[in-house]
Amino acid sequence: MSFDWIAFFEYLPRLIRASGVTLQVSLLSLGLACVLAPILALSRLLGPTLLRSAVQAFIELIRGLPPLVVIAFCYFALPKLGLVLSGFWCGVLALGVVGAVYAAEIIRSAIESLGKGQLEAALALGFARWQAVLDILLPQALRRILPPLTNEFANLIKASSLLSVISVHEISQVGQSLIFETFVVIEILVQMAILYLIIIGTVTFISRRLEKGLSS
């Protein structure tokens, strides 16, 4: 089998454009996850009992579903509830919520892993519970949060390939349709792999730098 370089370069521009969409969906859903996750984690740690149970139930629900089901729900069911979103924004919402739920659990378990002594020391000084969590525990938990969070964000980028089912023109969707149009398989798959690796590699690199900044 020979590698067809001409086909490789012929289809590359379309996939590069598609990787722009992958990047946009990923960054927007990542942004949404970053806003939602601390809210979920803190309401689970600090909220009144009712809110705490509701948030926990929501987290367990989303974690129990394959991301594909969440995406399909956003695309097909939300319009019936009166919320009509384009495929792109459905993808951002679905991936953002899925990412937020996993990230929330990472934040919560990192804070809880600090042990009772840290919380008690802050309470004994006169910190209110929420202040203790925000001022004392969260800064300490940050270093434990970042590595697993990077992992989660890489997963989020990979999960954006699922948006091909709701016709978002990201890498996987464009790659698949190119393959069906042209029957050039290997060359296009290699391009898809390289583009994903570049995007995920960049995220990982940035997060490593952040980790180093935090630990020094």
Next chain:
Amino acid sequence: MTLLAANNLFKRFGSFTALDGVDLDLDRGERLVICGPSGSGKSTLIRCINRLEEPDSGTITIEGLPATDLQSLRRRVGMVFQQFNLFPNLTARENVAIGPRKLLGLSRAEADARAEALLDRVQLAGHADKLPSRLSGGQQQRVAIARALAMEPVLMLFDEPTSALDPEMIREVLDVMVELGEGGMSMIVVTHEMGFARRAADRICFMDQGRIVAMAPPQQFFEAPPHPRLVRFLENILGH
């Protein structure tokens, strides 16, 4: 003049009774040592005083006021833990300054100045910039004492402050505590350091099975122990 009055405290953990009707009074400036076998309720008692544990029943008043506002109660009552519980991401200075800065509204400069004066007082003047991981256990515990003092408490609670320390570091912590007591600080100290109790306590209290079994000034406590259970306890910890 009474600083602390605890009446008829009960606390159960499941089927275990940690406090079984405890009454305790403390005068301003008084230094009380609490000892007793493990599981006798001594830690639970002082943790109830600053409400890290909520007693099932009974009343506690400090300076005549019942504790309605937990945060303001805890600001007036300092606590030192067996495991130090310093904040590992903060330097010694920041550990001491963070309370006054976040809770008492001091500026960074004011809080740092207060922290440095206190670190000086616990003989750690040169260690302000070190993280807890670079301090010995004895040094960490002295930072923890400074951290509690930074809130200018009216009462200091010590929960087995030297139990996690190597023997040669116990002295430096106890010396700081003795000096604190001599300076007029009201203190309740849970400890098995009977030398400290003899040297620094106004009264010593012996607890067993959730009750205060004996309470006496040091001389009487050691020379004429007022309870047979206490006689056995003293034989066990002093006898070897």
